Amino acid sequence: MTDKVKILVVEDDSSVAMMMVDLLTSAGCDTHIASDAEKAVRLVQGGNFNLITLDVDLPRKNGFEICRHLKADSRLSDTPVVFVTGRSCAQDLQRGLELGAVDYITKPFDALDFVRRLLSHVNCQKKFA
Numbered sequence: 001m002t003d004k005v006k007i008l009v010v011e012d013d014s015s016v017a018m019m020m021v022d023l024l025t026s027a028g029c030d031t032h033i034a035s036d037a038e039k040a041v042r043l044v045q046g047g048n049f050n051l052i053t054l055d056v057d058l059p060r061k062n063g064f065e066i067c068r069h070l071k072a073d074s075r076l077s078d079t080p081v082v083f084v085t086g087r088s089c090a091q092d093l094q095r096g097l098e099l100g101a102v103d104y105i106t107k108p109f110d111a112l113d114f115v116r117r118l119l120s121h122v123n124c125q126k127k128f129a
Helices: 014-026 037-046 063-072 090-098 111-128
Strands: 006-010 030-034 051-054 081-085 103-106
Touching: 006 014, 006 037, 014 030, 014 111, 030 037, 037 051, 037 063, 051 063, 051 111, 063 081, 063 090, 081 111, 090 103, 103 111
Parallel strands: 006 030, 006 051, 051 081, 081 103
Antiparallel strands: none
16 A cells, blocks of 8 residues: 655635645545645644645745745755745746745646646655655
8 A cells, every 4th residue: 555645735715725635635645735824834844745835825924935934944845845826927936946846836727737747746756765
């Protein structure tokens, strides 16, 4: 029996979060949701996630700040982070990648492409771990 891929979805729009969870669960992932930075940090410290998705626009602390926090923590710095956001300008994409994200997906997204891109980062991580 293989372990399920464990993904944390950090998204404050509940309908978008549920759609992402449904897609990832259908792909066989163990998926958890955090709607804000505080819950995301609590879950990340308590869980062993294979990948974290971050929206940029979150209440109180944005996704860029959360990514910076994750990448500064030696226990979490190797966990792939993918931004999934409505922000589509080149500067935001560049900032996300400079902060250490492995990908930047803009909403709305194609469901199959979304799942394929997320799982490609997990498969790479597991292959070389």
